[in-house]
Amino acid sequence: MExxxxxxxxxxxxxxxxxxxxxxxxxxxxxxxxxxxxxGPPLLQPFYDFFKLLLVKETILPARGAKGVFLAAPxxxxxxxxxxxVFILLPLMNITTGFHGDLIVIFYxxxxxxxxxxIGALSSGNPLAAVGASREMKLIMSYELTFxxxxxxxxxxxxQSIDLxxxxxxxxxxxxxxxxxxxxxxxxxxxxxxxxxxxxxxxxMPEAETEICDGIFIxxxxxxxxxxxxxxxxxxxxxxxxxxxxxxxxxxxxxxxxLWAILKLLAVVLLLTLIRNTNPRxxxxxxxxxxxxxxxxLAIIAIVLAIFGL
Amino acid sequence: MGFKTFCFKKSLWLFHFGGASCNNCxxxxxxxxxxxxxxxxxxxxxxxxxxxxxxxxxxxxINKKDKPRLLEIYEQAPKPVLVVAIGxxxxxxxxxxxxxxxxxxxxxxxxxxxxxxGCPPKPEAILAGIVKLLGKN
Numbered sequence: 375m376e377x378x379x380x381x382x383x384x385x386x387x388x389x390x391x392x393x394x395x396x397x398x399x400x401x402x403x404x405x406x407x408x409x410x411x412x413x414g415p416p417l418l419q420p421f422y423d424f425f426k427l428l429l430v431k432e433t434i435l436p437a438r439g440a441k442g443v444f445l446a447a448p449x450x451x452x453x454x455x456x457x458x459x460v461f462i463l464l465p466l467m468n469i470t471t472g473f474h475g476d477l478i479v480i481f482y483x484x485x486x487x488x489x490x491x492x493i494g495a496l497s498s499g500n501p502l503a504a505v506g507a508s509r510e511m512k513l514i515m516s517y518e519l520t521f522x523x524x525x526x527x528x529x530x531x532x533x534q535s536i537d538l539x540x541x542x543x544x545x546x547x548x549x550x551x552x553x554x555x556x557x558x559x560x561x562x563x564x565x566x567x568x569x570x571x572x573x574x575x576x577x578x579m580p581e582a583e584t585e586i587c588d589g590i591f592i593x594x595x596x597x598x599x600x601x602x603x604x605x606x607x608x609x610x611x612x613x614x615x616x617x618x619x620x621x622x623x624x625x626x627x628x629x630x631x632x633l634w635a636i637l638k639l640l641a642v643v644l645l646l647t648l649i650r651n652t653n654p655r656x657x658x659x660x661x662x663x664x665x666x667x668x669x670x671x672l673a674i675i676a677i678v679l680a681i682f683g684l
Numbered sequence: 685m686g687f688k689t690f691c692f693k694k695s696l697w698l699f700h701f702g703g704a705s706c707n708n709c710x711x712x713x714x715x716x717x718x719x720x721x722x723x724x725x726x727x728x729x730x731x732x733x734x735x736x737x738x739x740x741x742x743x744x745x746i747n748k749k750d751k752p753r754l755l756e757i758y759e760q761a762p763k764p765v766l767v768v769a770i771g772x773x774x775x776x777x778x779x780x781x782x783x784x785x786x787x788x789x790x791x792x793x794x795x796x797x798x799x800x801x802g803c804p805p806k807p808e809a810i811l812a813g814i815v816k817l818l819g820k821n
Binding site for chain 2: 403407410411412413414415416418419421422423425426429430431432433434583584587588591592593594595596599
């Protein structure tokens with residue numbers, strides 16, 4: 375019992391994911407600053423932001439909104455991120471959960487934060503938040519099918535295994551999935567899905583700052599907004615970690631492999647950051663068309679290649 | 685200085701309210717965010733929603749139409765919030781002070797924590813003003 379609580383609350387669950395995610399979010403901001411020839415924020419900036427929102431700022435509730443749902447939504451976002459984090463990070467750290475079929479569960483748990491943002495935005499009663507929520511819903515509908523196809527490709531490549539631990543072990547015995555044609559295609563598709571899941575710039579229309587003033591988060595202040603930032607930090611760690619688990623044979627935490635693990639993680643985050651810094655925000659219909667046509671097509675080509683063993 | 689104050693000072697998020705401005709102070713405020721001056725190294729970022737703001741930057745003369753809007757923006761901000769009046773018009777009214785539609789300088793409407801005079805103040809002056817504001821409390 376204590377072991378499970380430790381897994382969920384400290385390592386590799388809530389606390390570990392939040393701290394690493396905060397550092398990765400600093401990395402993202404620093405790289406963004408360097409791309410724009412700026413100096414960038416100090417190392418502990420995500421922590422200052424979080425503790426300021428949590429401890430200092432006042433929490434304002436919308437007068438005409440559903441207050442209970444408005445306050446509960448960020449808590450559930452953190453909950454969803456923690457659960458998904460535990461299921462992804464345990465196999466990644468070579469601890470078997472003994473749960474066959476956790477890939478499907480991870481797929482559903484990763485949707486929970488986005489869904490709770492939608493619920494929280496709609497319960498705030500703000501028209502701009504409603505616009506953001508409708509965009510977020512359309513975005514979820516467009517990338518979820520693609521993400522499912524990526525998982526289908528992984529399942530076929532690993533010989534019908536839906537156990538994340540086994541998928542990593544299969545890659546360790548053979549070669550990482552990214553070292554094949556279908557693996558490369560799946561990686562490209564998965565990176566764009568991550569970009570949409572994290573709401574980074576080409577797909578940040580739910581929270582477009584210049585357009586609808588932070589959209590879905592417009593009414594959040596103080597502690598609930600700190601919770602939302604926390605769930606964002608955690609997602610910033612667990613989603614790249616998930617890519618590493620399904621395509622880049624996981625990580626090992628011993629000797630020189632620690633360096634490889636850090637490099638893999640930073641490389642994926644760097645790729646996401648560079649995409650975010652070199653692209654403009656697209657319209658929601660362009661995003662839907664992008665995922666429904668091009669990304670689905672790429673994923674299906676990858677699946678066909680995977681069936682033929684390429 | 686306690687932990688709370690420390691975190692607050694390290695992460696000030698800015699919200700920009702432009703009154704009936706001639707646009708010059710707006711441009712100088714934006715210049716602070718550009719690569720040359722880069723206020724993000726002090727943890728300051730421009731936010732889109734007043735609910736996330738810690739600092740309310742007010743510039744331009746406040747006329748009768750602006751006054752209720754400025755009051756509403758100030759009431760919607762989660763406290764503690766610092767108010768900075770930027771430019772001659774924000775601080776005193778400048779050349780508009782005796783105008784027909786002028787509704788008083790910013791400090792007659794909401795409490796102001798720092799004044800940055802100048803027409804327009806240079807980005808260096810704005811940064812110096814914010815540094816003084818951080819040293820005050």
